[in-house]
Amino acid sequence: MTKFVKGNEAVVIGALYAGCELYFGYPITPASEIAHGAAKWFPMLGRTFVQAECETASINMMFGAAGAGKLSMTATSGPGFSLMQEGLSYLAGAELPAVVVDVMRAGPGLGNVYPEQGDYMPAVKGGGHGNYQTFTIAPASVQEMLDYTIEAFKMAAKWRTPAVVLVDGLQGQMMESLTLPEKELDRPDFSAWAAQGEAKTRENLVKSIYLDAAQQEEFNNHLQEKYARMAADAKAETFLCDDAEIVICGYGISSRIARTSAEELRKENIKAGVFRPITLNPFPREQLAAALKGKKIMTIELDAGQFADDIRLNLAKAGLGEEAAKVRMVHRMGGEVVGVDEAIKAAKEVLG
Amino acid sequence: MKILEQKGMYSEFPRCGKAHARTTHYCPGCGHGIVNKLIAEACAEMGLQDNTIFVDPVGCGVFTYYYWDASHISAAHGRASAAATGAARARPDAVTIAYQGDGDLGAIGFNNAFQAASRGEKFGCIFINNSLYGMTGGQMAPTTLEGEKTTTSPFGRDSSITGYPLHVCEVFNNLKAPVYIARVSVADTKRIMQTKQAIRKVFEIERDKKGYALLEILAPCPTNFKMNAQDAAAFCINEMEKEFPLGVFRDSTGDETNRPQSIDVPHFDSCASLFIEKDSAPPVEDDPAIAEKRFKFAGYGGQGILSLGLCVAEAARLEKRHTLWFPSYGPEQRGGSASCSVVVSGTRIGAPTVEHPDVLVCMNQPSYERFAPDVKRGGLIIVDESVPVDIPPPEGVTLKRVPAIRMAEEFGVPKAANTMMLAALKAFKATGLEDGNLETALCASFKKKPQLADKNRELLKKAEEKLQNL
Numbered sequence: 001m002t003k004f005v006k007g008n009e010a011v012v013i014g015a016l017y018a019g020c021e022l023y024f025g026y027p028i029t030p031a032s033e034i035a036h037g038a039a040k041w042f043p044m045l046g047r048t049f050v051q052a053e054c055e056t057a058s059i060n061m062m063f064g065a066a067g068a069g070k071l072s073m074t075a076t077s078g079p080g081f082s083l084m085q086e087g088l089s090y091l092a093g094a095e096l097p098a099v100v101v102d103v104m105r106a107g108p109g110l111g112n113v114y115p116e117q118g119d120y121m122p123a124v125k126g127g128g129h130g131n132y133q134t135f136t137i138a139p140a141s142v143q144e145m146l147d148y149t150i151e152a153f154k155m156a157a158k159w160r161t162p163a164v165v166l167v168d169g170l171q172g173q174m175m176e177s178l179t180l181p182e183k184e185l186d187r188p189d190f191s192a193w194a195a196q197g198e199a200k201t202r203e204n205l206v207k208s209i210y211l212d213a214a215q216q217e218e219f220n221n222h223l224q225e226k227y228a229r230m231a232a233d234a235k236a237e238t239f240l241c242d243d244a245e246i247v248i249c250g251y252g253i254s255s256r257i258a259r260t261s262a263e264e265l266r267k268e269n270i271k272a273g274v275f276r277p278i279t280l281n282p283f284p285r286e287q288l289a290a291a292l293k294g295k296k297i298m299t300i301e302l303d304a305g306q307f308a309d310d311i312r313l314n315l316a317k318a319g320l321g322e323e324a325a326k327v328r329m330v331h332r333m334g335g336e337v338v339g340v341d342e343a344i345k346a347a348k349e350v351l352g
Numbered sequence: 353m354k355i356l357e358q359k360g361m362y363s364e365f366p367r368c369g370k371a372h373a374r375t376t377h378y379c380p381g382c383g384h385g386i387v388n389k390l391i392a393e394a395c396a397e398m399g400l401q402d403n404t405i406f407v408d409p410v411g412c413g414v415f416t417y418y419y420w421d422a423s424h425i426s427a428a429h430g431r432a433s434a435a436a437t438g439a440a441r442a443r444p445d446a447v448t449i450a451y452q453g454d455g456d457l458g459a460i461g462f463n464n465a466f467q468a469a470s471r472g473e474k475f476g477c478i479f480i481n482n483s484l485y486g487m488t489g490g491q492m493a494p495t496t497l498e499g500e501k502t503t504t505s506p507f508g509r510d511s512s513i514t515g516y517p518l519h520v521c522e523v524f525n526n527l528k529a530p531v532y533i534a535r536v537s538v539a540d541t542k543r544i545m546q547t548k549q550a551i552r553k554v555f556e557i558e559r560d561k562k563g564y565a566l567l568e569i570l571a572p573c574p575t576n577f578k579m580n581a582q583d584a585a586a587f588c589i590n591e592m593e594k595e596f597p598l599g600v601f602r603d604s605t606g607d608e609t610n611r612p613q614s615i616d617v618p619h620f621d622s623c624a625s626l627f628i629e630k631d632s633a634p635p636v637e638d639d640p641a642i643a644e645k646r647f648k649f650a651g652y653g654g655q656g657i658l659s660l661g662l663c664v665a666e667a668a669r670l671e672k673r674h675t676l677w678f679p680s681y682g683p684e685q686r687g688g689s690a691s692c693s694v695v696v697s698g699t700r701i702g703a704p705t706v707e708h709p710d711v712l713v714c715m716n717q718p719s720y721e722r723f724a725p726d727v728k729r730g731g732l733i734i735v736d737e738s739v740p741v742d743i744p745p746p747e748g749v750t751l752k753r754v755p756a757i758r759m760a761e762e763f764g765v766p767k768a769a770n771t772m773m774l775a776a777l778k779a780f781k782a783t784g785l786e787d788g789n790l791e792t793a794l795c796a797s798f799k800k801k802p803q804l805a806d807k808n809r810e811l812l813k814k815a816e817e818k819l820q821n822l
Contacts, residue, residue, distance in 0.1 A: 257702065
């Protein structure tokens with residue numbers, strides 16, 4: 001049996017199936033339904049919901065909960081996500097697992113509550129201070145908002161890292177059918193390092209401070225090695241790329257616009273395909289190179305070109321400098337969404 | 353010299369990075385050193401070392417994890433109370449103690465500390481007030497005395513531009529939730545003994561899960577006071593205590609009747625028991641033979657536009673179709689026009705936005721003007737007869753005017769105009785969905801008000817009959 005729920009509700013259901021025990025959050029449109037669902041369902045399952053006084057408090061409450069060895073989460077949108085960057089740096093610096101859901105809205109500043117993808121760089125590259133990254137995953141449907149929230153918790157626990165579920169306001173608000181998971185995940189055991197207030201964890205110390213420069217460098221190297229190993233968990237989806245003349249790239253909601261655009265172009269005998277990164281960090285670079293080698297490339301995005309720049313960077317790092325130089329983009333900002341008509345027209349222009 | 357074992361502290365301090373270190377990083381005469389000993393002693397004497405989670409601050413107290421033999425979480429600057437909230441909520445059986453200073457609690461983290469106290473979080477907050485920022489270099493703090501010289505008040509704290517010293521205990525004492533609020537000092541032996549009792553009290557409160565406790569401790573900082581240890585202690589007693597009188601501001605630990613009552617929440621054992629709806633729609637099945645159909649529903653907020661869209665979506669789900677529903681949201685939903693999009697497909701749905709609807713249902717003029725020009729060739733517009741259609745529909749698009757609002761009024765249920773529109777969708781076979789499923793979906797939308805389900809089913813039937821006669 002399926003449920004018909006908003007993407008935001010699917011996030012909460014996913015978190016609960018993933019074994020998330022605490023929710024700390026401050027309401028913000030268009031992410032508020034996540035707080036509403038959590039306020040209702042966490043206590044009904046004997047878990048904890050705390051309405052924090054601000055996003056800074058939310059992320060630091062998560063720091064405390066994770067430090068005490070429990071999985072926790074929050075959900076927010078642009079302005080709140082900005083406030084959480086320091087906390088994300090601390091979580092990464094103390095190697096603590098926790099999940100932040102960013103339901104992106106238009107910015108900068110107060111902007112508005114309509115969908116944008118302008119938080120790409122801070123989410124994917126580590127928007128706070130220091131050399132850290134988060135595991136970042138980008139669902140594109142209500143089902144994936146459940147599935148990839150669960151994946152985010154798995155990866156956060158596996159890699160001892162904060163994870164970000166990066167979606168936009170449109171995905172948060174839309175409803176689709178949802179199939180529930182067969183079972184809940186087992187609760188991970190963090191007693192090896194967490195401060196749990198138990199005899200076996202008495203010696204444990206959770207911290208991000210290394211007063212000695214050599215030790216701090218050693219820790220930084222350790223983090224970078226961890227991020228390199230994390231690449232094994234990169235995920236991507238391709239659609240009709242093999243014979244494509246043009247590959248349209250997009251993540252999240254843009255990948256769905258890309259898919260419809262490719263289908264429509266195929267109806268006109270134009271060979272179009274879609275490359276969609278599912279994990280944005282680790283970025284699926286090998287899959288990207290395989291799908292885009294020798295092709296014409298266009299991105300669809302709801303930002304000023306942050307995603308296109310990352311595609312160029314990853315192509316260049318994969319040795320496809322020529323392709324990188326030719327990446328074109330169709331984009332909208334401010335809460336406007338790229339239309340299929342607009343994308344098709346742009347793709348035709350790229351093809352010449 | 354025989355070194356006495358200090359209760360509750362590690363016998364050596366290797367975490368400071370030096371082999372066989374036995375001395376703390378605190379300056380001679382610093383209040384932190386005394387308080388650190390008292391906390392360690394209380395924790396050990398009460399047998400709580402296995403159960404305690406210390407949340408350490410940023411400031412001179414940052415290195416308490418070198419010393420106290422219990423588990424530690426080292427928080428961000430100002431956030432010890434937020435982190436302690438997280439730890440205490442995650443581990444309700446543990447004893448959580450946050451340790452904070454003037455800058456950490458009084459300035460950058462004031463709201464986090466204040467709000468944690470207001471929520472009655474179950475942790476104890478030990479707040480060291482030495483009237484300035486120690487670790488960062490003796491700058492002015494919210495607690496700096498009037499006229500006191502610091503590195504950022506080099507001519508003395510000028511109250512005409514920096515205000516007056518912040519009284520943390522007095523401010524927190526306006527809150528209802530805390531069970532214990534007190535100010536003590538470690539400036540002389542008598543005061544140290546009182547402080548030890550107060551620290552034990554904080555541990556007891558947290559051990560017994562009584563609630564939030566705040567203990568402010570006046571402490572000398574000889575280095576930044578630029579005084580010797582004796583003069584610094586005298587400054588604490590003679591100057592600081594004038595501004596910050598010692599005493600117990602609140603102790604309701606003995607009053608068990610004054611605890612907040614919790615509200616009952618229905619309990620479920622598992623996610624499955626909470627979320628699985630046995631009578632809900634079957635799983636989606638792919639059927640490439642079913643063409644994709646895109647709908648737009650639009651009108652004024654309150655006309656039931658969003659529910660009408662949901663009803664069509666639910667009927668599609670009953671037919672195992674891929675289904676998507678998307679509302680206008682944000683400020684729009686709080687007045688003026690409302691709209692929603694529905695996509696129904698035999699295969700996976702790509703773009704969620706409906707740029708060119710196959711079917712547009714319109715209940716007001718602004719919606720007609722906004723969406724009608726985009727309707728797909730071969731598509732259908734159903735519009736309420738009250739809407740003037742000054743702009744003709746695009747070429748190849750059928751326009752049907754329906755007296756939905758008037759019929760609903762005639763049937764005595766003006767709110768049911770959306771059900772009238774559903775009747776029109778049925779009558780014009782506009783959805784490609786089975787009549788039975790549309791009716792079932794309509795009834796399902798009144799799951800919480802079954803009497804309305806029957807009423808609307810009846811209205812639907814009456815409306816269909818009337819529409820056939822038009």
